[in-house]
Amino acid sequence: MADEVLSQAEVESLLSQMEAGGGRAVAAPAMAAPAAGAAAINKAPRTREKVTPYDFKRPERVGKEQMRALQSLHEGFGRNFGAAMSALLRSIVDVKLTSVDQLTYSEFVFSLENPTYFNVLRAEPLEGNLILDINPSILYPIIDRLLGGGKEAGPVARRPLTEIELRLVSRITQLFLNELKRAWENVLALKLSVERVESNPQLVQIVPPNEVVVLISFELMLGDIRGMINLCIPYNSIERIGSKLTSNSWASYGKQTVSAASIAQISRQIDRSLVDVVVTMAETRITTEDLIGLRVGDIITTDHDIRSPLQVAVQDVTKFHASPGAFKGQKAIRIDATLPPEKKLG
Structure with a gap:
């Protein structure tokens, strides 16, 4: 059988069929080496390169390693800031890092409410200004x-x-700056201060609108109330210290042990907290008609035995059993037993 040589058009046609068929083999007659200008049939199929879209309006100028470092660093900051807020407000405050993103300064500003609590910060030796916004x-x-x-x-x-x-709110801001300084001390010793406070974020232009910023967002939860706290760091502020934002510099912050002085300070704050104490004398049910007809001096009967202990609740949690009585002419109770902590389900 005479040697066959395919033309360039025939080779391209076969390759197209192979690509369309998911790389299945295509039968072809034996051939000699192709002449000049012709391609061999056993040429490896061309591979398709994956195309990733790139938005020139939102360039990613901060490296992935630096972004991971900022995320881990501020996760530790959130836990410590939440503990400090709990001591200040004498209530449980949970602060959680929700996101670390890159975007333009204009996108950040127009995403905020107006009015808001917009702080322009100075963070020496970093260049320029930082922004702290509290919703x-x-x-x-x-x-x-x-x-x-x-x-x-x-x-x-x-x-x-x-x-x-x-x-009043300046106390919260100062608490935030103190904890932020501690969070960054393994990377850079920052000298933080508030330059000015604005209510309209669109009146503040610390960098050009298209300049890239790193937005670090926290969710603060006070009981059933939730709100956001945003820390905006322009790229030009951290551009020169990018090499310091590595795992070696920030990892130790999250592993710091709590000192005895910190425990004592939080304990002193909690010891002065006011709590609600409620003693349940008895429980019963009456009709609405009887309730409306109650007058001074009426007696409500219950099934509670006078010898049974009273339930004492602290902040809606039953903590003690007690007996009723009087002390120096005032109604009082005597603690008879301490109840074990309630176990949480799940």
């Missing part, structure tokens, strides 16, 4: 708690802060 949905409940308010969350105000409120 009003969590800020006003914090102010209410600092002023002695209760657990009920009222409507969120849509107005700039007053001078008195600014003085």
Whole structure:
């Protein structure tokens, strides 16, 4: 059988069929080496390269390793800031890191509420300014708690802060800066301060609108109330210290042991906290008609035995058994037993 040589067009046609058929073998007659300008039939099929879209409006200038370092560093910061907030407000506060993203400064600014609590920070020796934004949905409940308010969350105000409120919230800001300084001390010794406070974020231009920033977002939970705290770090501020944002520099922060002094300080704060203590004398049921007809001096009968202990609850958790009595002319109870901690289901 005479040697056959395929033309370039025939080779391209066969290769197209192989690609369309998922790489299945195609039968072809034996051939001699192709002449000049012709391709061999047993040529390896061309591989398709994966194309990744790139958005020039949102360039990723911070490396993946630096982003992972920032995420791990601020996860530890969130835990410590939550503990410090709990001591200040005398209530359980949970702070959780939700995201570490790259975006443009204009995208960050236009994503915020107006008005809001917008702090322009100075972080020497970093260049430029940083931004700390606290969402009003969590800020006003914090102010209410600092002023002695209760657990009920009222409507969120849509107005700039007053001078008195600014003085109160500055305690939260300073607490944030103190913990942020501790979080960064293994990377860089920062000298943090607030340069100015604004209510309209669109009036502040610390970098050009298209400049890349790193947005670090935290969710703060105070009981059933939730709100966001955002830390904005422009790329040009951390560009020169990119090599320091490695696993060797920040890993030790999350593994620090709690010192005895820290435990004592938190204990002193908690010891001065006010708690609700409720003693249940007895429980019974009556009709609405009887309830409406109650007058001073009426007696309500119950099934509670006078010799049975009373339930004493602290912050809605039953903690003690007690007996009723009097002390120096005042109604009182005597603690008879301490109940074991309630086990949480699940």
